[in-house]
Amino acid sequence: MDALVNFFRPHLLPLVYAVVIVALLPLLAGYIVLLERKIMADMQVRLGPMRVGPHGLLQPIADAVKLLIKEDIIPEGADVLIFWLAPLLSVTAAMLAMAALPFGPAFQIADLNIGLLFILGISSMGIFGIVLGGWASNSHYSLLGALRSAAQLVSYETAAGMAVVSGLLLAGTLSTRRIVELQAQQGVWYAFLAPVGFFVYLVASIAETNRAPFDLPEAESELVAGYMTEYSGFRWALYFLAEYTNMVVVGAIAATLFLGGWLRPFSGTRALDFLDYAPSLLMFLLGGYCFYRVPKQPVRVQGGVLAAVGLLCLALAGVLGAVLIPPLADTKAAVHGGFWFLLKVFLYIYVFMWLRFTFPRYRFDQLMRLGWHFLIPVAIVNVMGIGVALVLHWQWHWGLAPALVVTTVATLLVAAFLARVGERRQKPLVGET
Template sequence: MLMMLIAGIAVLAFISASAMFLIWWERKVSAHIQSRFGPMRVGWHGVLQPIADAVKLLLKEDIRPAEADKLVWWLAPFFAVVPPVMAFAAIPFGKSLIPKDLNVGILYIMAISSVCVIGIFMAGWGSNNKYSLLGGMRSAAQIVSYEIPMILSMITVVMHANSLSMQKIVEAQSRHWNILHPNMLLAALVYTIAATAEVNRAPFDIPEAESELVAGFHTEYSGMKFAMFFIGEYTNLFIIAAISTTLFFGGWHGPFLPPVVWFLSKTYLCIFIWMWVRWTFPRARVDQLMAFAWKVLTPIAFVNLAITGWLLLK
């Protein structure tokens, strides 16, 4: 019981530290891509900027639109932040460094992180704002469509490892990483694209498409509620990067260094790639996004699944 509590506190502390680090890092990465410096004033190269931001957001007035659907509006930020935190329960940081090694780990993570869409849709509906509603609708359509290729690409890994447990999947890669198989490489590509859409990042950030929908589903949120969407977004980003590390890049496996260092460096490298993509590409349009999910990604994922099955049976 005590161990569980300590693990819980450790995970929560890690999440907030990681989210803050990611916010700072994203600002730095974007700044350097855009040939500027980004935050420079608060601490060394602005490392304390997220703390200053957090203090600012905490002190901000919490504004509620007069016509908002009170309960739904109030609950939405929790739905955005709680599921990604829960998903941490099955993320293997090291050989024994995993909050809980569920035997259906990957299934659990997928199921939990799908709940996020409800939070976004609640925010869109509850705000009683037309831009937010459009953002919420887009988000629901997008996440539901991209979950299919995402899960199909995960199944190829599960078939290789013969297990749904995250630890077993990592152990199956002790000799060489999954990404080295050609069919796994394809699965990794499908996963990366689908995951980008799953966490609403550019070029698939249509639910909050700034240029059309102002800020999409969180237009009306201010102060700490807005910050919760923000933390949820970055925690989600960490989760998808951690999953791709676990599934395709050998998880915590690696020579010389301790496993947790390997795991974190691989994860943050994946996150860096997502940031790089975000600050480089224009945004796709909503119908193009849907067409891409159903007409391109899903068929590829299916064919890849069939080929993997055939290779395993051979």
């Protein structure tokens, strides 16, 4: 017994963090879905969900209840055990990847020496859930969706990995916490030092999370719903949760490696310290807007719910503001770090949604050509370019900035050349002459 207690004592805080993450993620995923529907509605000049709660704010909870009490169907001829196992695999892989992410200087389950590799390796295991689910369903649509998903992941993971390497070269460590601390020391986010790497990661991460314009694995018009056609109820919800958790994970990787993690914009510049008031002010304005909308709600209950949301925003504003006063200044880094990190992750996810509602879906051959003929070569040239820049910096004592500018321009020239060659090589489509 003592052995057990001694074994678990240093792991108590990480355990609490893990429970918090596992408990909050489904809620967060639900609200990302609501956000997505609202943004989609906004871009299509509609209102979106408006019925459940004020402005549809309680829609995710209604959806969750609906999914839980839906009939659970297992198709005939399915491999039942694997059919059960597959969604669990997807969710577990996505959630495990959260273990090494630094949500703030204080909130991190484990700072691993292999941090970034761990996240990439574990989260890429989620594809097993997709392929096994598609295979076990005993349905052609599912199988086709699963195979497309596997092909897409294999093609784009290389590009994403190379893009991550370009950031790692600048940091020189895999530990997620050290990466952010180094960006604080150098006073610049790696997105500005390795812009090509950041762009390649952005595109590849959209493809990896199977989102439009790369959503061929679940193309509704061709495959019904892809690998999860035969799933219903809670199991389907698990797939959905895994997908949105994966979005948070890729957003968090991008935020950590390229966008300065939990750091405030211009965290090194004393003259811009007034930005510390921004989080509190933002929350305060949001709360104020909620109260302003209360009398305009059609139903009294909805007004009450909106007032509660407003109070929540004001409470957050209070917390974010309170840590600015000197006696509580020790906790400032932790609280504000969490705010900035989540803000960056959400902005990254917003870009995903923006692209989704802007671009039509790729054809499969276009998807493969973009991956193999453009992104992977550009990513490899970019890694070599950053390596050359670092050698120029260390051995020949160039400044880091001019060296990187030279190599980035060279990389962009290569990219332009590849794009032109790709255009010339493209075969005419059916119907074109």
